[in-house]
Amino acid sequence: MKAFTYQRADTTAHAAAATAKPGAKIIAGGTNLLDLMKLQVETPSQLIDINHLPLDKVEETSEGGLRIGALVRNSDLAADPRVRQRYGVLSRALLAGASAQLRNKATTGGNLLQRTRCYYFYDITKPCNKRSPGAGCAALEGFNRIHAILGTSEQCIATHPSDMAVAMRALDAIVETVDRKGDTRTIPIAEFHRLPGDTPEIETSLKPGEIITAVALPPPPRGVQVYRKVRDRASYAFALVSVAAIVDSARGRIRSARLAFGGLAHKPWRSPQAEQELVNAAVGTSTFNAAANAVLDGARGFGDNDFKIPLTRRTLHSVLAETTGT
Amino acid sequence: MEMNSPVGPNALDAPGIVGKPIDRVDGRLKVTGGARYAYEMQQKTVLYGFVVEASIGKGTIRSIDTRAAEKAPGVVLVLTHRNAPTQGTGNHREAHPVLTGPQVTRYGQPVAFVVAESFEEARAAAYLVDVKYDWSSGKYALRANVDEGRIPKPSDAPAADSAVGDFAAAFAGAPVQIDVTYTTPLQSHAMMEPHATLAMWDDNKLILHTANQMLNQGQQVIATTLKIPLENIRLISPFIGGGFGGKLWVNADAILAAIAARQLKRPVKIALTRQQIFHVTTHRSDTIQRIRLGTDREGRILAIGHDVFSGNLPSEQTYEGAALQTRTLYAGPNRLTRHRLVPLDIPVASSMRAPGEAVGLMALECAMDELAEKLDLDPIELRMRNEPSEDPEKHIPYSSRHLVACMQEGARRFGWDKRNPKPGQVRDGRWLVGIGMAAATRGNPLRLSKANVRLDPDGNATVRMAMTDIGTGTYTILAQITAEMLGLPMERVVVELGDTSFPEAAGSGGSFGAGSSGSALFEACDALREKLARIAGMDPATARFADGNIASGEKSVRLTDLVGTGLDADGEIQPGRNNRDFSQQSYGAHFVEVGVDADTGEVRVRRMLGVFTAGRVLNAKTARSQAIGGMVFGVGAALHEGMTLDPRFGYFVNRDLAEYLVPVHADIPAIEAIFLAELDNESNPLKSKGIGELGICGAGASIANAVYNACGVRIRDYPITLDKLLTGLPVRA
Numbered sequence A: 001m002k003a004f005t006y007q008r009a010d011t012t013a014h015a016a017a018a019t020a021k022p023g024a025k026i027i028a029g030g031t032n033l034l035d036l037m038k039l040q041v042e043t044p045s046q047l048i049d050i051n052h053l054p055l056d057k058v059e060e061t062s063e064g065g066l067r068i069g070a071l072v073r074n075s076d077l078a079a080d081p082r083v084r085q086r087y088g089v090l091s092r093a094l095l096a097g098a099s100a101q102l103r104n105k106a107t108t109g110g111n112l113l114q115r116t117r118c119y120y121f122y123d124i125t126k127p128c129n130k131r132s133p134g135a136g137c138a139a140l141e142g143f144n145r146i147h148a149i150l151g152t153s154e155q156c157i158a159t160h161p162s163d164m165a166v167a168m169r170a171l172d173a174i175v176e177t178v179d180r181k182g183d184t185r186t187i188p189i190a191e192f193h194r195l196p197g198d199t200p201e202i203e204t205s206l207k208p209g210e211i212i213t214a215v216a217l218p219p220p221p222r223g224v225q226v227y228r229k230v231r232d233r234a235s236y237a238f239a240l241v242s243v244a245a246i247v248d249s250a251r252g253r254i255r256s257a258r259l260a261f262g263g264l265a266h267k268p269w270r271s272p273q274a275e276q277e278l279v280n281a282a283v284g285t286s287t288f289n290a291a292a293n294a295v296l297d298g299a300r301g302f303g304d305n306d307f308k309i310p311l312t313r314r315t316l317h318s319v320l321a322e323t324t325g326t
Numbered sequence B: 001m002e003m004n005s006p007v008g009p010n011a012l013d014a015p016g017i018v019g020k021p022i023d024r025v026d027g028r029l030k031v032t033g034g035a036r037y038a039y040e041m042q043q044k045t046v047l048y049g050f051v052v053e054a055s056i057g058k059g060t061i062r063s064i065d066t067r068a069a070e071k072a073p074g075v076v077l078v079l080t081h082r083n084a085p086t087q088g089t090g091n092h093r094e095a096h097p098v099l100t101g102p103q104v105t106r107y108g109q110p111v112a113f114v115v116a117e118s119f120e121e122a123r124a125a126a127y128l129v130d131v132k133y134d135w136s137s138g139k140y141a142l143r144a145n146v147d148e149g150r151i152p153k154p155s156d157a158p159a160a161d162s163a164v165g166d167f168a169a170a171f172a173g174a175p176v177q178i179d180v181t182y183t184t185p186l187q188s189h190a191m192m193e194p195h196a197t198l199a200m201w202d203d204n205k206l207i208l209h210t211a212n213q214m215l216n217q218g219q220q221v222i223a224t225t226l227k228i229p230l231e232n233i234r235l236i237s238p239f240i241g242g243g244f245g246g247k248l249w250v251n252a253d254a255i256l257a258a259i260a261a262r263q264l265k266r267p268v269k270i271a272l273t274r275q276q277i278f279h280v281t282t283h284r285s286d287t288i289q290r291i292r293l294g295t296d297r298e299g300r301i302l303a304i305g306h307d308v309f310s311g312n313l314p315s316e317q318t319y320e321g322a323a324l325q326t327r328t329l330y331a332g333p334n335r336l337t338r339h340r341l342v343p344l345d346i347p348v349a350s351s352m353r354a355p356g357e358a359v360g361l362m363a364l365e366c367a368m369d370e371l372a373e374k375l376d377l378d379p380i381e382l383r384m385r386n387e388p389s390e391d392p393e394k395h396i397p398y399s400s401r402h403l404v405a406c407m408q409e410g411a412r413r414f415g416w417d418k419r420n421p422k423p424g425q426v427r428d429g430r431w432l433v434g435i436g437m438a439a440a441t442r443g444n445p446l447r448l449s450k451a452n453v454r455l456d457p458d459g460n461a462t463v464r465m466a467m468t469d470i471g472t473g474t475y476t477i478l479a480q481i482t483a484e485m486l487g488l489p490m491e492r493v494v495v496e497l498g499d500t501s502f503p504e505a506a507g508s509g510g511s512f513g514a515g516s517s518g519s520a521l522f523e524a525c526d527a528l529r530e531k532l533a534r535i536a537g538m539d540p541a542t543a544r545f546a547d548g549n550i551a552s553g554e555k556s557v558r559l560t561d562l563v564g565t566g567l568d569a570d571g572e573i574q575p576g577r578n579n580r581d582f583s584q585q586s587y588g589a590h591f592v593e594v595g596v597d598a599d600t601g602e603v604r605v606r607r608m609l610g611v612f613t614a615g616r617v618l619n620a621k622t623a624r625s626q627a628i629g630g631m632v633f634g635v636g637a638a639l640h641e642g643m644t645l646d647p648r649f650g651y652f653v654n655r656d657l658a659e660y661l662v663p664v665h666a667d668i669p670a671i672e673a674i675f676l677a678e679l680d681n682e683s684n685p686l687k688s689k690g691i692g693e694l695g696i697c698g699a700g701a702s703i704a705n706a707v708y709n710a711c712g713v714r715i716r717d718y719p720i721t722l723d724k725l726l727t728g729l730p731v732r733a
């Protein structure tokens, strides 16, 4: 860990302005950032602590949704009765993540911005384009069991590890930010995280000095909400594949469906084509198959993670069967 | 005392404190933070060290620039091969020299050691040490290099090969044959407490507070390495946060801290980071195991063969003895076991909980399951048909063996009769449900141990030995033995362990800890009883010790009236003829039910039962904890654990506890372990046998067998992760 200065932000504007300086970095729960600093993957020269900002409330919005402050802890959000009643998929996704201790510290903003768990990214003695652009990607021909099969590039095949963000993607959440000038903006979650392309080091559409203040959830869509996380042990493991599904069906027909996937890509993945296959279709294997084919269109394995292709197919079948009661 | 003859009736036979499920005497200290571990020991002028690891698998250091690190805040010393002292050499059980030269023989080898006023300063400066390497090509992966396997010749383990009869001919002619190859992965001990040391010098005497399982052994290794007399070294280790074999030998933390402390004339402490532990310390080798079983049509074994490949540094002889249990577990006239060691340029492979059996049974007991299916025989019946009447290779009797009773009792309790032998038949919603079993066996070694027990006029007995308690409950069982033998309440017994200024002891490892240290203490207590009886004018053979008194006939005297200013006695135990003339093992049987998600292939254990016999149980509670802890280890071995080697760099990729998976609470459902009554008159004066590793032995195989029973997919490549099962599961789509 490199020596750094520490500053407590009093206001959101102050935090944004302070973060705009080169080398400055926000610290929220610190559960990801501190780990990375200890390994010198992250080497901020200044930490801006935002934990005292009044961003820790979950409020109703006028449209009938919820606005979640950036500092709301993962455990508090998962336990919020409104979230549990109306956004079960989010509550379950949160509880499927990390451990109780980590969830008590982890914040909504930090969770969205947590970095990949790619082993090589975590080890500064190994080539990694995300850490040092141009150095090469050790995972491409290395051990890549946890890596992406969709939206990859020759530069990076890392995944985004969040569970929460996958549920938020299915819920069409909106990220609210403020920048150093005090200007606010809203970013649909679909545009918030980026694919690696040629610049895997740029992971989101946040600009320097722009910080997350809240995440707004539109009113919940109709339908049964399910979060299924497939993992190597029963708890405290990242998703190999996860599916957040909200499916509205009746009498053997699907009226609407939203599907978001974790563990497959550099961002929470959605496939409009797959959802299209489901809308107005009859519940059943051939419909589910069509959806799976659409999701996996263009999927590519890199060796150790080839299994994610059949695993995604099977998990999606299982989740669709569950949400449609078949 | 040498174990040369059977133990007759003794003071432990009557029901008493020994055997009771007494809470750990150090439990309160541990949960309140009162138990201080090596890294928590405080010293005013202490300095902190941080290791710089080699980031190549093999090669030489071309240059090492320490200038920036030396100038960094707080730094007082940067040790490298250029300024480290010359040290003694040997294999990892004899010496642990560090920073010996520019040669890099393995990934993670310490190449520099940065010492600073604070931990943070040392760590920050460690990243400033600029090392440039010339790579040479290394041999890293076991499978890719099996052709180079050689016969290992360790001085402290059984011979690599054994043969009885004519295996080849018998196997070839056997009407029913199984010929299967299983592989187990590289494993890390993953104990909670990292390797840590606080080193300080008092003139030419070295004091090390260090996390180490076998202090007397450690003292020897340090003496050889630092080239100083053994008497000048004191190791202190009253509490150890787990070891599982990872702290059996001396690791780099102790030597680096000792060297730096000597050079700086100040105490130096160091704790390895979790990531460093994976490379800087030892691990369990991966194995490739071929099992061949030939039987007649009734399932009686005619030929049994077990070939094992494991790997280690070229300079090491330690092999993973995965075929050792195959020499004694089942009958059969024609036998062949062979271990081959492949020289590899990766960190040192050494003992991890139940070295040999833990992974050997994961192959053998699955092969037995495969054999049972081929014969259309119940797996328990198959094992009963091959129950030997004597050790089939050594032709000596078993000291005690109740494997059959364990299997039968377990079957009854678990509901084995409800198992459908045809795989893939039982469903519970999404889950395919299966049941499996496996036998457990683990050798019962005995090692030299000494003890001193002293009774003071205040009525307190104090036990001293250089024994360790690595979390197993040693303090508690030693207090129980003392209380029982001297007729004192538990509160009157003080047990002091973990200090080489106390009488030499076996330490904790290889399941020999309780039996060896407890027996030495038993002997010491017996000697003290004799002294007390003589002073009281009573016949030691008939005197009764209870409630702080010694009594004979009508006469009763308070012990405190006999001890003057204090009375003590020594005791000692050594292996003897019994350890050659009897085949000594603990036994057990595992039963497990698993669910396999029919869609995703996720395996989740639903319930587990272990039924064991291990001689006298010294404390029902700590014994159960050891047993279920071992079974949890088995769950990890079967389903989760494995270091992945990246052969491009010669390193273990998943080197933290977020990616090296061990079971968590949610992975362990209903789990039960019971011990059947047994006394072993040949093992030691306590009539006990080892239990620290028994629980893991066979546990993994029972899970693999249950997975097969659940879904009909036989995975011979551990761990059984979902990706391996997927293709064999029912079709979706």
Ligand SMILES: Cc1cc2nc3c(=O)[nH]c(=O)nc-3n(C[C@H](O)[C@H](O)[C@H](O)COP(=O)(O)OP(=O)(O)OC[C@H]3O[C@@H](n4cnc5c(N)ncnc54)[C@H](O)[C@@H]3O)c2cc1C
Pocket: A025, A026, A027, A028, A029, A030, A031, A032, A033, A034, A035, A050, A070, A096, A097, A098, A099, A102, A105, A106, A107, A108, A109, A110, A111, A112, A113, A114, A161, A162, A163, A164, A210, A211, A212, A213, A236, A237, A238, A239, B657, B658
């Ligand atoms: C062992 C382990 C297991 C885990 N398992 C899971 C899992 O299964 N599923 C899962 O989803 N997650 C898992 N996590 C990750 C965990 O969810 C994240 O570490 C956590 O959500 C990060 O939140 P934080 O508040 O601690 O972020 P921090 O570590 O404080 O910050 C993370 C990043 O976000 C930035 N940041 C934080 N807040 C803001 C803001 N308001 N505006 C702008 N930038 C900001 C920081 O500068 C930093 O770059 C695991 C973590 C660990 C250590």
Ligand code: SF4
Pocket: A116, A118, A119, A120, A121, A127, A128, A129, A130, A131, A136, A137, A138, A139, A140, A155, A156, A157, A158, A200
């Ligand atoms: S996958 Fe991405 S994060 Fe991992 S090594 Fe390659 S570039 Fe780095």
